Amino acid sequence: MRRLIKILLFLAIAYLVVKYARKLLEPADMSAANIPEQDVEPYDEAPLGGEVSPDLLEILVCPEDKGNLELVDEGRFLLNPRNGYRYPIRSGVPVMLIDEGRKYRESSSDTAEAS
DSSP: OHHHHHHHHHHHHHHHHHHHHHHHHSOOOGGGSOOOOOOOOOGGGSOBOOOOOHHHHHHOBOTTTOOBOEEETTTTEEEOTTTOOEEEEETTEEOOOHHHHHHTOOOHHHHHHHO
């Protein structure tokens, strides 16, 4: 009889441990989290331009050739005059991705006039 009680007690404890462990390992329910619902605007659709720190403008270089950049188009782009890449400034944040620079690349005649 004592042995049966010990076995039942052991099984009850093991059951509670497994149940608690499952509860801890279940993924959290994100619907209950206090995350504000906001429409996130993709950076491609963010407005061009915005205030950029002069200190930041001094240290930014083209990721392609590491050369200096010029602020053009009323502060909407950073231009690399050597290859014509124009890096957009979106909501005050320069988007320094080579693909973005290529996408807004100036034509070769525009670049030649700038030189």
